Amino acid sequence: MFGLFSSKGPFKVKVAAADKEFAVEKGDNLLKAALDNQLAWPHNCRVGSCGECRCRLVSGKIKPLADFSYVLNSEEMDSGMILACQTSLRSDVEIEVSMDMPANPISKPETTGGTIISTKSLTHDILEVTIQVDDAFPKYLAGQYAEVVVPGVIDKPRSYSFAKSPDKEQKNHVSFYIRHVPKGEFTTWLHSENREGQKVEVTGPFGSFWHRESPKQVLCLAGGSGMAPIKALLEHMLSEGMSQQVTYLFGARTQKDLYCLEEMQEIVKLSKGQFTFIPVLSQEPEDSDWTGLRGYAIDHIQFTEDFATNTHAYLCGPPPMIDSAIEMFNAKGLLNEHIFYDKFLDASSMEGGRA
Ligand SMILES: Cc1cc2nc3c(=O)[nH]c(=O)nc-3n(C[C@H](O)[C@H](O)[C@H](O)COP(=O)(O)OP(=O)(O)OC[C@H]3O[C@@H](n4cnc5c(N)ncnc54)[C@H](O)[C@@H]3O)c2cc1C
Known part of the structure; x- marks a missing residue:
């Protein structure tokens, strides 16, 4: 099932038992395409570590972008499980994945520039950081997270969960609680002096940690x-x-x-x-x-x-x-x-x- 054909794309993904189809553009991974199509595909880290985006390849050919066996056990590998964030396509595919749609629609992740407009100490090692975004940020669900990049300081994004539900947040603001991680590159920079006025880039929303409607x-x-x-x-x-x-x-x-x-x-x-x-x-x-x-x-x-x-x-x-x-x-x-x-x-x- 893991083919060696050259990637053309776009390829079609049929989600078994969910009556959903979407396309994966050349250069995109399966998870990115699913999120761009506003599907409730389970995910967390998006870099092949947490395993939450695991799904089963029913038919078609893929190219693994990393060794799945670091995260998936041999039983899962034998049954055709793959990691969507570490998969590009070599043909149209059919995939089995368990999706849990939230009550409110999921937004397509977007990137926007922004400025840190306030930093407030909540404890000796946690700052509340508020960013004013340049363009309207897509509506997130309470529990989701965004990626933050500070050009010239960190080029690899860091993930931070929205600290307020969307209806509690001010227009064009996003707020995070960011803990100083000892020896952490970004958080040591952030906590070492007042960073108000700093330009940043914010991408999101991501994550499938949202409230499930239930009387439980x-x-x-x-x-x-x-x-x-x-x-x-x-x-x-x-x-x-x-x-x-x-x-x-x-x-x-x-x-x-x-x-x-x-x-x-x-x-x-x-x-x-x-x-x-x-x-x-x-x-x-x-x-x-x-x-x-x-x-x-x-x-x-x-x-x-x-x-x-x-x-x-x-x-x-x-x-x-x-x-x-x-x-x-x-x-x-x-x-x-x-x-x-x-x-x-x-x-x-x-x-x-x-x-
Ligand atoms: C979905 C998600 C949501 C998150 N939400 C929040 C949040 O709301 N608030 C929050 O404070 N954090 C959150 N985090 C964690 C956050 O994204 C960062 O990982 C954290 O702030 C540390 O960033 P840093 O640049 O300071 O540390 P880094 O420089 O990334 O280092 C972190 C630690 O790893 C060590 N390290 C660095 N490189 C290596 C290596 N190659 N091998 C071994 N160890 C290494 C460092 O010494 C340090 O101790 C979240 C993470 C995820 C995945």
């Missing part, structure tokens, strides 16, 4: 800058009426790593008893005035009797946190199709780094 109870779990997409999701759920029980456990090291507490209290108030926010600290000094929970957020989840059948879980943060949560939820009977997550991969967790 919602469990959110995040750490660090993982607050951004979860806060945006909560704002969105609130604007939709928040009719289900929503619990959010936020893990941080110490009190100085907590932020958005006022915003969380506001959601608690407006949700009329539907929303519970639980911050949990893992490294708070024993003798401090902290009266809240201690340890890891994941260890404080109260599993209801109907957890397996009546829960949608939304997870955001570093990959190890997400992997342990998924393992725990699976052990409690929650199916993967009811677990939604955004892994904040960085160069240290991507195959071969960023170089």
Whole structure:
């Protein structure tokens, strides 16, 4: 199935069982074409590391742009699974992929210039960065992310989740919560001095981490800058009426790593008893005035009797946190199709780094 023919294109993709067809232009990968066609193709990192865009080649010929076996296991490889972000086409193809359409339409990703118009410290290592975009930015869904490039500073894009739901964001503004990663190229530059006035390029929206309409109870779990997409999701759920029980456990090291507490209290108030926010600290000094929970957020989840059948879980943060949560939820009977997550991969967790 992996052919050696020269690429002509454009080639047609038929999505099995979804009654959808689209074209992949010469030079584009399968995922890019799907997103340009506003399909809800699952994806996260878009560089062949997370594996979320995996799909099955039913027929036709492709050219792998990377070795899939770093991400897919031998069973998946044998059954014809491929990574859409690392696939170009050699013929028309038929693909099997599980797509989960959001209630609101998905925008085609676009690139626009912009200017950093404000940077505000939320904690000692997290900045709220607001960018004014030059051209109207496509409408994103709460939970999605954008790529940011600062010409002359970083040429490879960095991904950041929108920190506000679209209806809470000012016109032509986009806001992100950006944590300083020690030795991180972009975030060290960003945090080292006031960058207001800096010209940037923003591309998006990307990502399939959005709210799934459902009467099921919602469990959110995040750490660090993982607050951004979860806060945006909560704002969105609130604007939709928040009719289900929503619990959010936020893990941080110490009190100085907590932020958005006022915003969380506001959601608690407006949700009329539907929303519970639980911050949990893992490294708070024993003798401090902290009266809240201690340890890891994941260890404080109260599993209801109907957890397996009546829960949608939304997870955001570093990959190890997400992997342990998924393992725990699976052990409690929650199916993967009811677990939604955004892994904040960085160069240290991507195959071969960023170089
Ligand atoms: C979908 C998505 C959404 C995200 N959303 C957010 C968000 O909302 N907020 C946020 O703060 N972050 C977010 N991130 C992470 C963000 O994109 C950046 O990865 C992060 O800010 C680090 O960028 P940097 O340039 O400072 O670090 P980098 O220079 O990329 O380095 C990151 C780390 O990797 C190490 N490293 C660099 N190169 C290599 C290599 N070759 N091998 C091994 N290690 C290496 C560095 O020393 C450093 O510790 C998100 C990531 C994804 C994928």
